[in-house]
Amino acid sequence: MTLRVGLIGAGAMGAGHATTLATGVPAARVVAVHDPDAGRAEAVAGPLGARPAATPGELIADADAVIVASPDFTHADLVLACLAAGRPVLCEKPLAETAADARKIVEAEQAGGRRLVQVGFMRRYDPGYLALKAVLAAGVAGEPLIVHNVHRNPVNHTSVSDAGIVTGSMIHELDVVPWLLDTEVTSIRIESPRLTGVKDPQLAWLRLASGAMATIEVFVNAGYGYDVRCEVVGSRGTAQLPARPGVVTSVDGATGTPVGRDFVAHFTDAYRAELTRWAAAAADGTAEGPSAWDGYVANAVAEAGIASLASGTTQPVAPGDRPAFYR
Amino acid sequence: MTLRVGLIGAGAMGAGHATTLATGVPAARVVAVHDPDAGRAEAVAGPLGARPAATPGELIADADAVIVASPDFTHADLVLACLAAGRPVLCEKPLAETAADARKIVEAEQAGGRRLVQVGFMRRYDPGYLALKAVLAAGVAGEPLIVHNVHRNPVNHTSVSDAGIVTGSMIHELDVVPWLLDTEVTSIRIESPRLTGVKDPQLAWLRLASGAMATIEVFVNAGYGYDVRCEVVGSRGTAQLPARPGVVTSVDGATGTPVGRDFVAHFTDAYRAELTRWAAAAADGTAEGPSAWDGYVANAVAEAGIASLASGTTQPVAPGDRPAFYR
Amino acid sequence: MTLRVGLIGAGAMGAGHATTLATGVPAARVVAVHDPDAGRAEAVAGPLGARPAATPGELIADADAVIVASPDFTHADLVLACLAAGRPVLCEKPLAETAADARKIVEAEQAGGRRLVQVGFMRRYDPGYLALKAVLAAGVAGEPLIVHNVHRNPVNHTSVSDAGIVTGSMIHELDVVPWLLDTEVTSIRIESPRLTGVKDPQLAWLRLASGAMATIEVFVNAGYGYDVRCEVVGSRGTAQLPARPGVVTSVDGATGTPVGRDFVAHFTDAYRAELTRWAAAAADGTAEGPSAWDGYVANAVAEAGIASLASGTTQPVAPGDRPAFYR
Amino acid sequence: MTLRVGLIGAGAMGAGHATTLATGVPAARVVAVHDPDAGRAEAVAGPLGARPAATPGELIADADAVIVASPDFTHADLVLACLAAGRPVLCEKPLAETAADARKIVEAEQAGGRRLVQVGFMRRYDPGYLALKAVLAAGVAGEPLIVHNVHRNPVNHTSVSDAGIVTGSMIHELDVVPWLLDTEVTSIRIESPRLTGVKDPQLAWLRLASGAMATIEVFVNAGYGYDVRCEVVGSRGTAQLPARPGVVTSVDGATGTPVGRDFVAHFTDAYRAELTRWAAAAADGTAEGPSAWDGYVANAVAEAGIASLASGTTQPVAPGDRPAFYR
Structure with missing residues (x-):
């Protein structure tokens, strides 16, 4: 079973993750892409055979797991939405703009009783x-x-x-x-x-x-x-x-x-390994590696x-x- | 469409290619493995969800494309069989034991009118x-x-x-x-x-x-x-x-x-790129890179x-x- | 005219300078060595054809120029004695144990109207x-x-x-x-x-x-x-x-x-260049490079x-x- | 006792040896320089306080030991002249233009019963x-x-x-x-x-x-x-x-x-060590290191x-x- 991934954010980082998944991670594929700039979402989704998603909520509802690669100020709310929907989520660093916001994610995840959040500390x-x-x-x-x-x-x-x-x-x-x-x-x-x-x-x-x-x-x-x-x-x-x-x-x-x-080229092996390991954990309904707690700290x-x-x-x-x- | 690959040879080289495809090449998957040692074939095939194939012929008949990673003395005949069946084939080096045998492959491929053979010069x-x-x-x-x-x-x-x-x-x-x-x-x-x-x-x-x-x-x-x-x-x-x-x-x-x-670890990126490029060409019914002619030379x-x-x-x-x- | 050098201190640093002068600096030779341990002074002086000197004062009076390579606490007084006698002096670092003592050297040297002090910052x-x-x-x-x-x-x-x-x-x-x-x-x-x-x-x-x-x-x-x-x-x-x-x-x-x-081996070229340049300046009755002011700072x-x-x-x-x- | 060296050849190599001796080899000094170009001989000799020598023979007769740094075709005859005069000689490579000529030096040196020739294989x-x-x-x-x-x-x-x-x-x-x-x-x-x-x-x-x-x-x-x-x-x-x-x-x-x-700068430590060791052997009336036999071979x-x-x-x-x- 290939993991059906929803991608939020079609900028450089999001597009990089999409490419890495498509070319180097057989266990996952992007099925939907959301970006406030619909053209940008379409540009990433098209070549992958994925669909653009109109809202993050719609995307989260449909996907098996979510990657958050949107601007920093959106991270905390999107991760909380994933937690609410029970979706494994890989969130690019930083987890939040403030430690207080990151702490809310820590609390919400613990309340759910299961690790779902992985932070993109790819090093x-x-x-x-x-x-x-x-x-x-x-x-x-x-x-x-x-x-x-x-x-x-x-x-x-x-x-x-x-x-x-x-x-x-x-x-x-x-x-x-x-x-x-x-x-x-x-x-x-x-x-x-x-x-x-x-x-x-x-x-x-x-x-x-x-x-x-x-x-x-x-x-x-x-x-x-x-x-x-x-x-x-x-x-x-x-x-x-x-x-x-x-x-x-x-x-x-x-x-x-x-x-x-280019930092993406420098850490290309790291990104591929990160996504491979995340996809395996997400397929089991959980997360591994750098946690919400690590992101908060x-x-x-x-x-x-x-x-x-x-x-x-x-x-x-x-x-x-x-x-x-x-x- | 994922390329359905048949693998002949379940030794170190064949097992390495199987792992590389499964973990790093989304466009292809191994569906059958043949080895004279049936246990070894099973050991490689099992974790991939592939089936052991009793004979090379059966495997060639069924697969979209073939990887030949068996002992050197078997290469030439297996590649000729792939050509006869019209199957794209990636043959580990050397293409043959003798230049004369390699030359036969060159002739057969030209007679077929289409490049099908890629030699495993991964460098x-x-x-x-x-x-x-x-x-x-x-x-x-x-x-x-x-x-x-x-x-x-x-x-x-x-x-x-x-x-x-x-x-x-x-x-x-x-x-x-x-x-x-x-x-x-x-x-x-x-x-x-x-x-x-x-x-x-x-x-x-x-x-x-x-x-x-x-x-x-x-x-x-x-x-x-x-x-x-x-x-x-x-x-x-x-x-x-x-x-x-x-x-x-x-x-x-x-x-x-x-x-x-370990030469496999040293050239791990080369093997993945080789298989990625081969899978793309094979999906188009052809081959690219090091040719039968290069193997013959x-x-x-x-x-x-x-x-x-x-x-x-x-x-x-x-x-x-x-x-x-x-x- | 070869510069006649008096060496104060026959420990590792002093012996090192003696060897460097004898084997690599044609313009200078050690003529006298003082050390409170007379046996150590003799051991350094003998192979060079130099004589042991009973006191620093006697050595300073006789030599064209002086190297101070004795323990740190003796540096300031010995350099002041060299200044009093108008002798060019290469003093191993630190110039003094305190900035206040180093400052006294700065004042004394300025009062003499001519640079005579070089500090052993060989880097x-x-x-x-x-x-x-x-x-x-x-x-x-x-x-x-x-x-x-x-x-x-x-x-x-x-x-x-x-x-x-x-x-x-x-x-x-x-x-x-x-x-x-x-x-x-x-x-x-x-x-x-x-x-x-x-x-x-x-x-x-x-x-x-x-x-x-x-x-x-x-x-x-x-x-x-x-x-x-x-x-x-x-x-x-x-x-x-x-x-x-x-x-x-x-x-x-x-x-x-x-x-x-070994830091001496690491900086062997530096020590030889330092002594070569110092010998040339001392032959002109002065000093160059790292000054008493640099030592004070x-x-x-x-x-x-x-x-x-x-x-x-x-x-x-x-x-x-x-x-x-x-x- | 400082070794009194005669230098034959005031080109780049000869001038380099002269500088190395003057600045880095206390045990030897150049006292005479011969070059067919008298101006060039003077230019090297002057700053060293050495005298130009009108002929190689005069130079060989006067010096304690000789350095041959003239053009290759002159090497063999000059070394033979040094042997005839019983002078230790450092000859730049090659020892001769032909193995036959080098062999003559080997025979002459053996006839003299004592090693006098060192070949400039400074590596x-x-x-x-x-x-x-x-x-x-x-x-x-x-x-x-x-x-x-x-x-x-x-x-x-x-x-x-x-x-x-x-x-x-x-x-x-x-x-x-x-x-x-x-x-x-x-x-x-x-x-x-x-x-x-x-x-x-x-x-x-x-x-x-x-x-x-x-x-x-x-x-x-x-x-x-x-x-x-x-x-x-x-x-x-x-x-x-x-x-x-x-x-x-x-x-x-x-x-x-x-x-x-610049090969001289690259091998500066080698040239200094070569000249230091040669000067010590020459002061003992002999030679060490690369021999006439090595030059012949x-x-x-x-x-x-x-x-x-x-x-x-x-x-x-x-x-x-x-x-x-x-x-």
């Missing part, structure tokens, strides 16, 4: 991050003490405010670092060399419940390309995310390799980070204890 | 080789003069004779080098440092119609891992196949990264190479002109 | 750092915004306190970062993941007068080896200190290269850093304006 | 090659089976004939490969993709007495830079010469590092290679047994 499915996590779990680097992260985009048209850079870009590190070390963030401090205008790049320090610290550089207008790095420094040594070189050329007095510009850390950036002070992060439901 | 679908070919085509390195190739396995249980190393392993380079440079091999010389026992490693020199030369090292018992490299030296500079590093660790006085042992070059290795002389390669049918 | 002579500075000066990376620094030792027996790690190890970065960007440090914040025991590793954030920020990780017991990295992130891209790989081996499923354990930044680490607050750095004498 | 002093040799000697890669060599210049104005490329450039590999494996060359085959004009690049295969083979690519007009690589493939794994990266920049969609154009291998390139056949190399004098 948890990236072969590189998984290999890094396995190396750490094997103790190769000893006890993790510091995690250095770099996250650069060539140019960014969506993360255009101080807060937007945190919730739209840094949130990936805010989720993936505690996941890597199997711990929680306890405080955050963000500063920027930019004292006027948009604060880009940003530098963050996290403290983690395990005792480790993390550094994060996010630079959404770094110019040269899309570049994601992670090095964990432990008591015995270090472990780094695999590099992703292209063809190496030696010409004109230099040896070099291209750096891509990431929102809480991001909010503390935004407060830190505005105030110049280190901010504690205390989202409360992880419910047994999410362990 | 032509590898993102790395494709990127390298694009860089060369763009003229970045100038006029190609030399292609250096390295092809190492940790240990090899199937290429166990001097000739077997050529037809089972080096044949990948014998196909991919002229493809990269869009030319033909005109002579080959193979020597080995090993003067007694199995001649492993082997060193080859190719001359190409374009005027370039190629060097090939094949070492099927290199011990440390599976390693494939290619560097094209041109009149303006060089271009190299992308490297494939894993997690980089710095511990105990050394910085390092794992080297895999590779056999001819390999035969000349084996003669060179035995005689200590450079051997010309003259398979005849590529028929218009295959241009 | 300024390292071919890698010089190449990085040249790339930045050429504008390749655009306007520098962030400088990421890593400084790891395998194990450290001399930097054994929270403050000692700052003045003994991090001080290299505290000097080299503003030198790289041709600016000054305006504030510093240091934290550590270690909340009990010696605070190692340490993480620092600097703000610089140019508007850039810098991150520094110092980890003096990192276990795996001696590792120094520096990446400058600018508005157009990034530039990194050259790597220093050794022989690359591929064995047993991994490709790797050794990481050295590094002490001031280090003191602020130590205060930050103890207090948990960001500390301003305000050493005063650079005197015209030192421009 | 034997390169830290990278020495580290590679140590790794091999430790058995890390197992039994060496293949040595892959690459030797590229950006452009070459001196190796301008088929034979000149062998004796002027490839000769470095012809010496260093058997030295690395502690064996001898037994046959050589050279071909080129270029069938008309100057045969550049050239590909060589060596067979060695140990049973190993070697491949060599020499390309003296490779355009992009000066690049020297060596990988030894053994029965357990491989070992490669260290790479020499510069500053790594990430700008404009690419990450890269410069490739130098390299000439013999080169001659066989040139014959191979012209004839299209593999050529045996049989210089005779190494005399006890040279063991």
Whole structure:
């Protein structure tokens, strides 16, 4: 039985998920697409043999499971609607615009008694991050003490405010670092060399419940390309995310390799794995991987980070204890 | 319409193709599996919801298209049977055990008037080789003069004779080098440092119609891992196949990264792309990419190479002109 | 005329300088060695054909120029003695134990009217750092915004306190970062993941007068080896200190290269260039490169850093304006 | 006692040696320089405080030891003159233009009863090659089976004939490969993709007495830079010469590092070590490292290679047994 998927949001992210499902995930197919821009919905739906859906509600009612890839401000309500209808849902990050809204989803899902929500933190499915996590779990680097992260985009048209850079870009590190070390963030401090205008790049320090610290550089207008790095420094040594070189050329007095510009291409294996695993869980009427709780916590850390950036002070992060439901 | 695929051969290669189709190629599914070892056929067929087929003939008759992943000595006859039945067929390399047998397939396919045969030279679908070919085509390195190739396995249980190393392993380079440079091999010389026992490693020199030369090292018992490299030296500079590093660790006085042992894992993207493209062509009742002619030429070059290795002389390669049918 | 050098301190650093002069710097030779441990002085002096000197004063009186490589607490007084005698002096870092003591040297040197003091910040002579500075000066990376620094030792027996790690190890970065960007440090914040025991590793954030920020990780017991990295992130891209790989081996499923354990071996070219340049300046009766002012400023930044680490607050750095004498 | 060196030849190579001695080798100094172009001799001699010498004979008579860095055709006679005068001599490669001439030097030196000749195969002093040799000697890669060599210049104005490329450039590999494996060359085959004009690049295969083979690519007009690589493939794994990266920049969609154009800069540490070791041996009235016998053997291998390139056949190399004098 192929999972019948309804897709909400036919922008770049939604279209990317549609393509990934159609070309790389045999277990699922998109049957309906909703977008406020009906032409855009049609453009994605047509080549897939799917139908445009006039409203999210109609789409949710009909599909076996739902992907939410619409603008951030719509996420929380759409996920709540999926929960109300009992539909497994993959929601792009962030889960909500505020921790308070994300918390409502956590409560609603628990009330329903079954995990239905998966948040689109696709790095948890990236072969590189998984290999890094396995190396750490094997103790190769000893006890993790510091995690250095770099996250650069060539140019960014969506993360255009101080807060937007945190919730739209840094949130990936805010989720993936505690996941890597199997711990929680306890405080955050963000500063920027930019004292006027948009604060880009940003530098963050996290403290983690395990005792480790993390550094994060996010630079959404770094110019040269899309570049994601992670090095964990432990008591015995270090472990780094695999590099992703292209063809190496030696010409004109230099040896070099291209750096891509596109995060979708960079994480293409991660997206395919994420959708494959989600489709399998959704077919069983549930979800797996990054949960609504994880989405809520990431929102809480991001909010503390935004407060830190505005105030110049280190901010504690205390989202409360992880419910047994999410362990 | 999903392509209904019959799989002949349920060994490592056949099982790998079955898994790739089931998990990564929505456009096709395996419906029947034949293997002389019925238990092995059942083991592959069962989890896919496919049926074991008692004979290749029965399987060919029923399927939309066929994958031949059985032992090398069976390839030619099975492909001829597919041609007789008008079935698109993906045949693992080598196409035949001898150039003469491969030539029969070329004749039969031309007689049928339509391309049905695709040979499993999956490197032509590898993102790395494709990127390298694009860089060369763009003229970045100038006029190609030399292609250096390295092809190492940790240990090899199937290429166990001097000739077997050529037809089972080096044949990948014998196909991919002229493809990269869009030319033909005109002579080959193979020597080995090993003067007694199995001649492993082997060193080859190719001359190409374009005027370039190629060097090939094949070492099927290199011990440390599976390693494939290619560097094209041109009149303006060089271009190299992308490297494939894993997690980089710095511990105990050394910085390092794992080297895999498994050629299927190394070329997993290539196999998926190969099968995706083949399924699309087969659905149209035809084939694409490496043709029966390419398979025949590779056999001819390999035969000349084996003669060179035995005689200590450079051997010309003259398979005849590529028929218009295959241009 | 070969410069006649007196060496104070026959420990590892002093012996290293003696060897470098004897084997790589034709323009200078060690004629006298003082060490409170007379046997150690003799051991260094003997093979060089130099004589042991009973007191620093006697040595200073006789030599053309002096190298101070004795324990940190002796530096300031010895440099003042050299100034009093009008001797060019190369003083190992730190110039003094406190900024106040370093300031006295600055005042004394200015009173003498001529630069005589060079501080042993040898990274300024390292071919890698010089190449990085040249790339930045050429504008390749655009306007520098962030400088990421890593400084790891395998194990450290001399930097054994929270403050000692700052003045003994991090001080290299505290000097080299503003030198790289041709600016000054305006504030510093240091934290550590270690909340009990010696605070190692340490993480620092600097703000610089140019508007850039810098991150520094110092980890003096990192276990795996001696590792120094520096990446400058600018508005157009990034530039990194050259790597220093050794022989690359591929064995047993991994490709790797050794990481050295010895900072002297790592910076051997830097030390030789430092001594060569110092000898040339000293032969002219003066000094060049890192000045007493630079040494004083590094002490001031280090003191602020130590205060930050103890207090948990960001500390301003305000050493005063650079005197015209030192421009 | 500083060794008083006479330098014959004030071209790029001679001037380079003069600078290396003056700036990096305290144990020796150039006292006289001869060049048929008196102005050029003066230009090198002047800044060193050395005197121009009117004839080689006068220079040889006066100096403690001699460096021969004049054109290749003069080497053999000048070395014989040094032997006649009992002077230690460092002769740039090749030792002679022909193996027969080199053999005369071997005979003359043996007749004198003492090693006086060192040939300028500076790679034997390169830290990278020495580290590679140590790794091999430790058995890390197992039994060496293949040595892959690459030797590229950006452009070459001196190796301008088929034979000149062998004796002027490839000769470095012809010496260093058997030295690395502690064996001898037994046959050589050279071909080129270029069938008309100057045969550049050239590909060589060596067979060695140990049973190993070697491949060599020499390309003296490779355009992009000066690049020297060596990988030894053994029965357990491989070992490669260290790479020499510069500053790594990430700008404009690419990450890269410069490739130098200058072989003197590339091997600067090797030249300094070579001269340091030579000066020490010469001060003892003898020589060390690459001997006249090694120079003769390299000439013999080169001659066989040139014959191979012209004839299209593999050529045996049989210089005779190494005399006890040279063991």
